[in-house]
Amino acid sequence: MDTDSAKSVASIWIGCVLLGFLVGLPWLTNLLDAHYYLDLVRRTLILSIAASSLNLLVGYGGMVALGHAGFMGVGAYTVAALTHAGFNSGWWLFGTATVVSAFFAAVIGAIALRTRAVHFIMLTLACGQLLYYVGVSLRIYGSDDGYNLPAPLDLGFGLTTGDNAAFYWLVLGAALAIFAAIFHLIDSRFGIALRAVKDNEVRMTALGYPVQKIRLRTFILAGALAGLSGAFLIAHNNFVTPGVMHWTQSANFIAMLVLGGLGYRWGGVVGVVVWLFLEEFLRQITTHWHWPLGLILIAIVLIAPRGLCSLIPSTLRSRNHG
Amino acid sequence: MSAQFIAEQLLHGLGYGLMLFLMAAGLTLVFGIMDTLNLSHGSLFMLGAYLSATVHQYTDSFVTSIVVAIVGTIAVAALLEAALIRRLYSASHLVQVVATMGVIYVADDLVMMIWGEAPVMASTPAELGGPIYLMADWPYPAYRFLVLGAGLSVAALLYFLVNHSRLGMLVRAGASDRQMAELMGLRVKRIFMLVFAMGAALAGLAGSLMGPITAVQVGMGESIMIPALAVIVIGGIGSIRGALIAAVLVGVVEALGKAFGPYLLTTWFSAATTADVLPAVTSMLMFVLMIAVLMFKPRGLFPAHG
Numbered sequence: 027m028d029t030d031s032a033k034s035v036a037s038i039w040i041g042c043v044l045l046g047f048l049v050g051l052p053w054l055t056n057l058l059d060a061h062y063y064l065d066l067v068r069r070t071l072i073l074s075i076a077a078s079s080l081n082l083l084v085g086y087g088g089m090v091a092l093g094h095a096g097f098m099g100v101g102a103y104t105v106a107a108l109t110h111a112g113f114n115s116g117w118w119l120f121g122t123a124t125v126v127s128a129f130f131a132a133v134i135g136a137i138a139l140r141t142r143a144v145h146f147i148m149l150t151l152a153c154g155q156l157l158y159y160v161g162v163s164l165r166i167y168g169s170d171d172g173y174n175l176p177a178p179l180d181l182g183f184g185l186t187t188g189d190n191a192a193f194y195w196l197v198l199g200a201a202l203a204i205f206a207a208i209f210h211l212i213d214s215r216f217g218i219a220l221r222a223v224k225d226n227e228v229r230m231t232a233l234g235y236p237v238q239k240i241r242l243r244t245f246i247l248a249g250a251l252a253g254l255s256g257a258f259l260i261a262h263n264n265f266v267t268p269g270v271m272h273w274t275q276s277a278n279f280i281a282m283l284v285l286g287g288l289g290y291r292w293g294g295v296v297g298v299v300v301w302l303f304l305e306e307f308l309r310q311i312t313t314h315w316h317w318p319l320g321l322i323l324i325a326i327v328l329i330a331p332r333g334l335c336s337l338i339p340s341t342l343r344s345r346n347h348g
Numbered sequence: 349m350s351a352q353f354i355a356e357q358l359l360h361g362l363g364y365g366l367m368l369f370l371m372a373a374g375l376t377l378v379f380g381i382m383d384t385l386n387l388s389h390g391s392l393f394m395l396g397a398y399l400s401a402t403v404h405q406y407t408d409s410f411v412t413s414i415v416v417a418i419v420g421t422i423a424v425a426a427l428l429e430a431a432l433i434r435r436l437y438s439a440s441h442l443v444q445v446v447a448t449m450g451v452i453y454v455a456d457d458l459v460m461m462i463w464g465e466a467p468v469m470a471s472t473p474a475e476l477g478g479p480i481y482l483m484a485d486w487p488y489p490a491y492r493f494l495v496l497g498a499g500l501s502v503a504a505l506l507y508f509l510v511n512h513s514r515l516g517m518l519v520r521a522g523a524s525d526r527q528m529a530e531l532m533g534l535r536v537k538r539i540f541m542l543v544f545a546m547g548a549a550l551a552g553l554a555g556s557l558m559g560p561i562t563a564v565q566v567g568m569g570e571s572i573m574i575p576a577l578a579v580i581v582i583g584g585i586g587s588i589r590g591a592l593i594a595a596v597l598v599g600v601v602e603a604l605g606k607a608f609g610p611y612l613l614t615t616w617f618s619a620a621t622t623a624d625v626l627p628a629v630t631s632m633l634m635f636v637l638m639i640a641v642l643m644f645k646p647r648g649l650f651p652a653h654g
Contacts (some may be wrong), residue, residue, distance in 0.1 A: 090442050098405040137639065139645045144385060144441055148581045149642055155574065164630035165621075199522035274570065277387075277449050284446045314461055320453025327433060 048198055052191035061190065065262075070302050071201045071312055072258045077286070078208055079251035080279050085289035086212055086246045088224030092147050092276050093134070093154025097249040099161055099271030101256030105172045106266055110166070116179035116187055116196075120257045127248050127253020130157075133320050135154055135245035139238060151273050161268030172267030179261050187261040204251060205209030209291055213331045285326055287333025297336055352486055356606040359601060363492055365599020366499025370554035370578040372583070373506055374547015374592040376550070380523035380586020381540050382437050389450035389576070390569030395455070396555025397564045398463055400443045401470035409644050410473035414556045421552025422545050427545050436467045456566050465566065495557050496618035502553070503592055511587045519543060523586035578638045584648030596648065598634050605630040 048052075048067070055064040098270050103124040108119055138149040167173040178188030186194040211217045223230045223237050231237050262264040269275070278301075286297025304322065308315035330337055375389050395416040404413035432451065436444050472491045481485035510516035521529040522536045530536050554572075562568065579598055583590025609630055612623040641649065 084442070090445075092445070119477045137643070143381075144621060144641055145583070145646060147385075147441065147445075148577060149639060151574070152638050156632055159628040159632045163625035165624040169624065217602070222420050260382075273574065277445065280442065281446050281449055284442065288442070289588065308458055316453040317457035320450040320457070323450030323453070324432060324447050326442050327439070327450070329434075331443055 045202075047196075052194055054192075062196055064190055066306065068190075068262060069195055069259075070298055071197050072255055073261055073282075073302070074295045074298045075201050075204055075258070076252045077254035077279055077282055077298045078205060079248040079294075080283055081288065081290075081294040082208055082212070082242060082251075083248040084283060085112035085282070085293060086224065087220050087241065087248075088218065088243065089139075089241060090143075090147050090280070091138075091150040091245075091248075092273060093157075093278065094252055094279055095150070095275035096134075096157040096253035097127045097131055097269045097271075098129045098256030098259065098265075099157055099268065100249075100274075101253030102260040102266040102270060103161060103164075103167065103173075105179075105229050105257045106167050106175070106255070108172075109175055109179070114177065114180045116181045116261065120177055120254060120261075123257035124250045124254045127256070128250035130253075131246045131249020132242070135242050135249070139241050139245065151276070154271060154273055154276055154280055155301070157275070158268055158271040161271055168267075170268060172265055172269075174258065175264045177286035180266070183300070193261065197262075200254070200258070204254075207293070212291075216240070216243075255285065284331075284333055285323065287335030290333065291333035293333055293335050300334060354607060356486075356488065357603045359488065359496065359635060360492070361600040362596060362602025363496045363499060364597070364602065365596040366496065367554045367558050368572070368575055368599060369592050369595035370499065370550040371572055372579040372595055373544070373588060374550050375544045375576055376580040376583065376586055376588065377523060378540070378547055378592045379528060379580060381519070381536065381543060383526075384433065384437055385441050385448070386433060386447060387448040387573060388455065388548070388569075389551055390571075390573035391452055391455035392421050392425055392551040392569075393555040393558075393572055394459060394566070394569035395424060396552030397470065397559040397568060398459060398468060399552070400553075400556030401559050401564050402463075404471065408416050410476075413491075414553065415557040418549050418552045421548050421555070424550030425457055425545060426541075429541060433544070452570065455569070459602075460566050466561045467565035469607060470564045472560045491560060495561070499555075502550070506588060507592070515539075516540075528567050554595060567651045575634055578634055582641045582649055584645075585650035587648075588651040590650035591647060596638065601633050601637055602630060605633045 051067060052064055055061055055203040074095065076098055080091070081092070083089050083091055092329070104123040104126045106121045108122060112241055113119060132182060133332070134150070141149055161167075162170055179187040180186055181192060181196065184262060186192040187196075209274075217229070219235055220240055223240055227237055256266075256270065259270070282297035282301045283294055284294065284297070285300060287293035290296075299320075301334075305315065308318055326333065358482055371389065375386065378384055378386055378389075378421060394434045399420045400413040400417035402413075403416045404410060407413065432447060436447055439447075476490040476494055480493055481487055508516075510519060510577065518529070518534055518539050521532075521534060526536055552648055554569075558572075575598060579594045580591055581590070582597065583594030601638065609626050610622060613626060617625070
């Protein structure tokens with residue numbers, strides 16, 4: 027057996043152990059009475075969904091969007107609005123939130139994708155801020171103060187999103203399914219075309235590929251997934267404020283993504299995990315926990331501009347693109 | 349609603365627009381020449397405001413406070429340029445966004461450590477505390493009048509410098525085609541350092557002038573950065589003229605929104621709803637303006653690149 031396949035066997039083993047750990051985590055935290063950590067991992071998974079969708083958009087599609095948090099807000103506020111109207115089935119709410127976010131992404135994408143580069147950055151930022159201000163002006167959902175879910179969402183089988191373990195497994199399952207779907211997509215014909223559009227738009231247009239359509243579809247998919255992540259987030263916190271849509275949140279996601287590694291399969295997830303871990307850690311030792319994060323961002327950009335994933339020996343990681 | 353009220357709102361808008369222009373002028377040249385998106389420009393604005401508020405408090409001299417603010421901001425900017433920004437020129441916009449976000453994090457925390465979390469009171473200079481009379485029965489705050497005057501004179505100075513001086517010619521050459529300018533023997537990097545320092549000085553000036561009008565607090569840099577970025581995109585990247593026109597446009601549109609918004613909104617909504625949505629709607633106007641301009645002119649009104 028050559029060393030390459032030995033190493034890929036090793037990475038499969040690592041994957042299995044990690045998966046087992048994640049699935050078994052609720053029992054473990056229950057045993058150790060460390061419910062806080064289950065909460066933390068669930069939040070990490072939820073944010074990882076959003077970061078991975080942004081990775082698809084920025085890392086593989088080359089579309090630097092600075093308004094992605096806006097779609098999370100759309101998802102969260104869809105859940106808030108429907109709960110306020112009396113609906114309580116988690117499955118329907120999560121589904122509707124995804125569809126509504128996809129619709130918003132279609133409209134915003136159609137506007138923003140008419141431009142490129144920095145103008146695209148600014149247009150997505152503008153649209154994200156518009157969504158933020160809509161959230162601020164919605165008095166019925168609490169304006170600036172935010173909206174509290176009146177009760178946990180119903181998941182059927184007598185379970186709700188208030189059941190820590192059940193909701194955790196739901197989020198874990200959804201996240202794994204979404205990661206698998208994204209990985210499948212980037213190796214599909216569509217994904218290859220998307221990456222080619224990023225590398226050379228003119229050539230792809232000349233070859234007859236519907237460049238705009240490919241971009242717009244990716245934008246809609248990324249927006250929909252961010253919306254689902256936002257819907258999970260409101261169920262996780264039982265709470266949402268317009269702050270989730272602010273442009274600094276979108277910028278934070280970009281920062282996490284660059285930290286993890288843009289255009290690497292696990293770039294978004296690694297970025298979120300490291301970012302949240304650092305945040306937790308720094309918060310415990312100092313009240314001024316922003317500046318070390320800032321220095322880390324600057325250091326990453328100067329030392330390893332392709333992110334943490336680029337530091338992992340290439341034999342141990344699955345094929346990268348980008 | 350009297351004509352005087354509208355005129356007053358327009359003057360407010362013009363004043364705000366001119367301050368935006370001071371922010372945008374440096375930003376648009378840095379962007380135009382070096383293709384570098386510097387989000388931390390707002391931190392220099394914040395620094396200017398804090399420095400002048402503190403110096404004004406201790407020396408009681410408004411002029412000293414502004415001079416110290418400008419010099420201090422230039423010094424910090426020079427440090428920033430040498431330590432970080434210089435390494436970002438050839439990087440992608442994305443990397444620039446992330447690195448300068450990092451600078452914002454550091455700057456906000458440092459300011460919080462030095463000055464504390466509570467907003468700092470920046471007082472208006474005593475001589476300018478009262479109103480002046482633009483007409484017999486039309487008082488206008490003297491300090492706002494000073495801001496207006498300072499903004500207009502700096503804009504005129506900058507216009508002259510960029511459009512009618514040798515240095516300005518070199519700057520414009522760098523902004524419209526950097527590679528060609530370099531091939532013609534222009535030392536773009538040296539010019540650029542000068543432009544960066546000038547931009548920092550303008551940001552510091554804007555910060556110290558805006559201090560007494562708005563709250564001097566952490567986060568003020570981020571909240572002026574977005575309008576300033578909108579201004580350079582609307583005006584066309586790299587163009588001083590575009591930045592001036594767009595800045596005044598944004599300032600006036602916001603002022604008119606505040607003036608006419610309540611009257612327009614009450615025709616559609618109840619008074620209570622109007623009160624709820626009004627602040628958000630006026631904040632949205634700028635973005636709507638930007639989206640509208642980019643729809644018809646995707647490169648802004650007066651792009652510098654041929």
